[in-house]
Amino acid sequence: MLGLKIIICRLFENPQFIVKIETGKASKIAGITKPGFIADCNEIAARNEIEAGFIYSVKGKYDKYILKASNEISKELLQQFRNTFGLYH
Numbered sequence: 548m549l550g551l552k553i554i555i556c557r558l559f560e561n562p563q564f565i566v567k568i569e570t571g572k573a574s575k576i577a578g579i580t581k582p583g584f585i586a587d588c589n590e591i592a593a594r595n596e597i598e599a600g601f602i603y604s605v606k607g608k609y610d611k612y613i614l615k616a617s618n619e620i621s622k623e624l625l626q627q628f629r630n631t632f633g634l635y636h
Contacts, residue, residue, distance in 0.1 A: 549567070549569075549599055549600070549601065549617070549619070552601070552617055553565060553567065553576070553601055556601070556603055556617075557577060560603065560605050560615075561605065561606075562577065562578060562603040562604055562605050563578050563579065563580070563603075563604040563605065563606070563612055564577060564578025564579055564580040564603065564604055565577040565578060565601055565602075565603045566580070566585065566588055566601060566602050566603070567600075567601045568588070568592045568597050568599065568600050568601060568602070568620075569598070569599055570598060570599075571592050571593040571595075571596055571597060571598075572589060572592060572593070573585060573588035573589045573591075573592045576601075578603075578604075580604070580635070580636075581635045581636075583634075583635055584631060584632065584634075584635040584636070587631040587634075587635075588602070588631065591624070591627050591628060591631065595624055595627075597619075597620070597624065598619075599619050600616060600617045600618075600619030600620040601616065601617045601619075601620075602614055602615065602616045602617075602620065602625070602628050603615055603616075604632070604636070612636055614628055614629045614632045616628065
């Protein structure tokens with residue numbers, strides 16, 4: 548099911564990048580982002596024992612990139628990823 552959600556995201560959201568999270572590990576599956584961001588995502592995923600989900604960046608208002616997540620990622624966890632995202636992008 549997660550794979551289908553990622554395909555739909557790629558088709559309709561036009562993300563800058565997609566980071567997939569499975570069993571506490573994050574890996575970039577599409578796009579361009581900094582290695583340090585992926586390393587920090589790994590830490591967040593492991594610390595919070597995230598089983599599945601993905602995060603992605605899209606162009607928002609005023610052409611500024613914003614971070615979004617699949618519905619498997621809680622709002623609280625998304626905020627942790629956004630805080631890290633702000634350091635690198």
